[in-house]
Amino acid sequence: xxxxxxxxxxxxxxxxxxxxxxxxxxxxxxxxxxxxxxxxxxxxxxxxxxxxxxxxxxxxxxxxxxxxxxxxxxxxxxxxxxxxxxxxxxxxxxxxxxxxxxxxxxxxxxxxxxxxxxxxxxxxxxxxxxxxxxxxxxxxxxxxxxxxxxxxxxxxxxxxxxxxxxxxxxxxxxxxxxxxxxxxxxxxxxxxxxxxxxxxxxxxxxxxxxxxxxxxxxxxxxxxxxxxxxxxxxxxxxxxxxxxxxxxxxxxxxxxxxxxxxxxxxxxxxxxxxxxxxxxxxxxxxxxxxxxxxxxxxxxxxxxxxxxxxxxxxxxxxxxxxxxxxx
Amino acid sequence: xxxxxxxxxxxxxxxxxxxxxxxxxxxxxxxxxxxxxxxxxxxxxxxxxxxxxxxxxxxxxxxxxxxxxxxxxxxxxxxxxxxxxxxxxxxxxxxxxxxxxxxxxxxxxxxxxxxxxxxxxxxxxxxxxxxxxxxxxxxxxxxxxxxxxxxxxxxxxxxxxxxxxxxxxxxxxxxxxxxxxxxxxxxxxxxxxxxxxxxxxxxxxxxxxxxxxxxxxxxxxxxxxxxxxxxxxxxxxxxxxxxxxxxxxxxxxxxxxxxxxxxxxxxxxxxxxxxxxxxxxxxxxxxxxxxxxxxxxxxxxxxxxxxxxxxxxxxxxxxxxxxxxxxxxxxxxxxxxxxxxxxxxxxxxxxxxxxxxxxxxxxxxxxxxxxxxxxxxxxxxxxxxxxxxxxxxxxxxxxxxxxxxxxxxxxxxxxxxxxxxxxxxxxxxx
Numbered sequence: 001x002x003x004x005x006x007x008x009x010x011x012x013x014x015x016x017x018x019x020x021x022x023x024x025x026x027x028x029x030x031x032x033x034x035x036x037x038x039x040x041x042x043x044x045x046x047x048x049x050x051x052x053x054x055x056x057x058x059x060x061x062x063x064x065x066x067x068x069x070x071x072x073x074x075x076x077x078x079x080x081x082x083x084x085x086x087x088x089x090x091x092x093x094x095x096x097x098x099x100x101x102x103x104x105x106x107x108x109x110x111x112x113x114x115x116x117x118x119x120x121x122x123x124x125x126x127x128x129x130x131x132x133x134x135x136x137x138x139x140x141x142x143x144x145x146x147x148x149x150x151x152x153x154x155x156x157x158x159x160x161x162x163x164x165x166x167x168x169x170x171x172x173x174x175x176x177x178x179x180x181x182x183x184x185x186x187x188x189x190x191x192x193x194x195x196x197x198x199x200x201x202x203x204x205x206x207x208x209x210x211x212x213x214x215x216x217x218x219x220x221x222x223x224x225x226x227x228x229x230x231x232x233x234x235x236x237x238x239x240x241x242x243x244x245x246x247x248x249x250x251x252x253x254x255x256x257x258x259x260x261x262x263x264x265x266x267x268x269x270x271x272x273x274x275x276x277x278x279x280x281x282x283x284x285x286x287x288x289x290x291x292x293x294x295x296x297x298x299x300x301x302x303x304x305x306x307x308x309x310x311x312x313x314x315x316x317x318x319x320x321x322x323x324x325x326x327x
Numbered sequence: 328x329x330x331x332x333x334x335x336x337x338x339x340x341x342x343x344x345x346x347x348x349x350x351x352x353x354x355x356x357x358x359x360x361x362x363x364x365x366x367x368x369x370x371x372x373x374x375x376x377x378x379x380x381x382x383x384x385x386x387x388x389x390x391x392x393x394x395x396x397x398x399x400x401x402x403x404x405x406x407x408x409x410x411x412x413x414x415x416x417x418x419x420x421x422x423x424x425x426x427x428x429x430x431x432x433x434x435x436x437x438x439x440x441x442x443x444x445x446x447x448x449x450x451x452x453x454x455x456x457x458x459x460x461x462x463x464x465x466x467x468x469x470x471x472x473x474x475x476x477x478x479x480x481x482x483x484x485x486x487x488x489x490x491x492x493x494x495x496x497x498x499x500x501x502x503x504x505x506x507x508x509x510x511x512x513x514x515x516x517x518x519x520x521x522x523x524x525x526x527x528x529x530x531x532x533x534x535x536x537x538x539x540x541x542x543x544x545x546x547x548x549x550x551x552x553x554x555x556x557x558x559x560x561x562x563x564x565x566x567x568x569x570x571x572x573x574x575x576x577x578x579x580x581x582x583x584x585x586x587x588x589x590x591x592x593x594x595x596x597x598x599x600x601x602x603x604x605x606x607x608x609x610x611x612x613x614x615x616x617x618x619x620x621x622x623x624x625x626x627x628x629x630x631x632x633x634x635x636x637x638x639x640x641x642x643x644x645x646x647x648x649x650x651x652x653x654x655x656x657x658x659x660x661x662x663x664x665x666x667x668x669x670x671x672x673x674x675x676x677x678x679x680x681x682x683x684x685x686x687x688x689x690x691x692x693x694x695x696x697x698x699x700x701x702x703x704x705x706x707x708x709x710x711x712x713x714x715x716x717x718x719x720x721x722x723x724x725x726x727x728x729x730x731x732x733x734x735x736x737x738x739x740x741x742x743x744x745x746x747x748x749x750x751x752x753x754x755x756x757x
Binding site: 098099100118120121123125126130142143145146181184208211213214 | 531650
């Protein structure tokens with residue numbers, strides 16, 4: 001994939017963050033290291049730093065989102081940037097303004113960065129190709145294509161839980177891979193970080209064609225897929241999948257693919273359970289697992305802020321050195 | 328003003344329909360070919376065209392060209408596209424019925440014919456709608472459309488409501504000997520897809536169109552063609568399996584033919600890798616194996632025609648995230664050169680390549696063009712095979728500049744195009 005070309009500057013630094021695919025292990029590691037410096041010593045404290053003072057960041061969301069938009073907003077504010085939240089479904093799109101017109105109008109207000117979410121795959125790439133040279137674009141989810149900051153906060157969580165050596169890890173991603181941008185970005189990131197064994201687990205209706213070409217092993221049986229797993233990532237199942245004849249219903253899905261304590265016992269004793277949220281309790285997993293000792297679902301949300309601070313500051317790095325960030 | 332008499336001398340005449348490939352002169356009078364070889368006794372040419380070192384071939388026939396008029400004149404007009412066609416050596420364009428209004432009444436046909444006559448460039452023939460307003464449910468007045476000059480009927484890219492409707496539409500068309508032109512797509516399977524379903528659609532997260540969307544439709548259509556005896560043509564097949572199904576049916580004497588669009592012979596799903604909207608096609612670009620299968624079908628004759636699938640767009644139509652862009656490419660300017668390039672790349676012999684854009688489509692449309700026999704309308708393209716040119720917005724005459732072939736070096740340059748014995752294009756430097 002040719003996305004490295006547009007994401008990375010001539011000197012190798014990050015310009016846009018559109019997809020984990022096409023980046024290097026060094027860059028992903030730099031994101032994780034930088035996030036670590038923001039996360040602070042204790043999990044719950046995040047330092048406010050003046051790195052992006054005077055910068056204007058636009059949350060350009062064409063699709064509803066609470067969690068992602070909020071964490072991006074918090075991250076931007078902790079970097080001292082000015083933040084503008086624009087919910088486009090409710091404004092320009094309705095008036096018939098094209099995406100490019102919306103973008104040009106906002107750029108005319110001297111914006112430095114766009115955080116973009118859109119239902120169409122490729123939207124962040126499209127915007128990145130049309131912004132002014134000083135403007136950066138961060139993909140906050142495009143169609144089924146990519147959600148790279150979510151994937152990076154998941155990598156951050158795994159590194160915190162399991163250490164930096166991904167080579168000895170077995171990671172199982174369970175659920176609706178076909179419709180998941182998160183899964184795609186996770187798979188690329190896990191492979192870039194040299195994860196020993198990346199597995200996906202789902203019925204065939206929820207697995208997109210040729211998924212093996214992304215570097216995963218495919219399982220249809222949850223118990224087999226969980227065997228000796230160090231990390232289990234459960235994906236959200238949208239209710240509308242039942243209407244599209246992809247599944248007979250939630251009952252059988254839970255029977256076969258729902259994560260219970262009993263099934264989890266097949267994984268390694270110190271297994272870490274993750275979920276990008278929001279959870280459907282009793283569909284993807286039993287509440288006892290979601291709230292249990294192996295679950296790090298709430299930590300993921302917390303780490304999301306530090307990881308998004310890292311990505312934003314790296315993409316806006318031109319006016320300060322890496323040392324400033326880590327200071 | 329009477330049409331001038333013309334002698335084209337010294338050129339290499341390639342006329343696949345009559346199995347001619349030789350240095351022969353052609354004489355034209357009153358719009359028709361009056362001799363191939365020695366001129367008739369007492370022939371006096373008003374115009375002498377020296378074709379030394381050049382090819383003299385039948386004017387091209389493009390089976391599928393959207394002219395955007397009536398309805399979408401901001402994309403292109405009959406005038407702009409007929410002129411672009413003439414400059415590309417094309418003398419006959421066949422336009423599908425999905426104009427606005429739809430070609431489901433004689434009045435729309437009349438309008439298109441009138442506009443094309445005003446332009447005096449390429450000739451336009453049209454397919455009538457198979458169902459009213461292309462709604463897929465109510466049969467159109469096919470007999471009236473045929474009387475008005477429609478060369479076939481089609482539902483363009485729109486689906487039929489059921490196999491029942493399809494059966495009845497085929498039967499009704501067969502009543503009048505009308506050929507049905509089919510876009511083979513099971514819309515339940517293609518749904519909201521915007522590219523081939525495969526490893527790249529998975530990678531890009533774009534909704535895919537599975538191969539079976541085409542093969543299921545071809546299987547169903549073939550069954551109904553056999554049931555009803557209608558003559559049918561599959562437009563723009565994209566998969567190797569579908570080509571083989573059609574080849575098998577032709578072997579079994581089912582009255583069916585098929586064509587392929589030029590982009591599918593040069594490009595594949597892999598070209599979509601950067602979400603490039605110029606590679607957004609419906610039906611989509613498929614795999615490299617499919618591309619090989621299409622080339623094989625073109626070589627064997629299972630695919631008896633090659634079309635541009637011309638879809639000119641205004642610039643904004645391609646300036647959006649991939650799924651939101653409009654599919655299709657502007658293809659009139661490059662049809663001839665990309666056909667010649669197939670010869671250059673050893674996929675086809677020169678006479679076969681020319682047949683696929685002349686006599687092949689003429690047979691499918693059942694129109695008396697695409698060959699250079701004595702008595703035929705003088706539709707002729709004279710081209711310099713040694714000249715090359717670069718395709719870009721400046722060199723394209725079509726109003727639509729959307730093409731995935733931008734920057735490509737194109738072999739073969741049209742010097743003159745004649746339609747009905749009139750010079751409708753003359754390159755200044757030729």
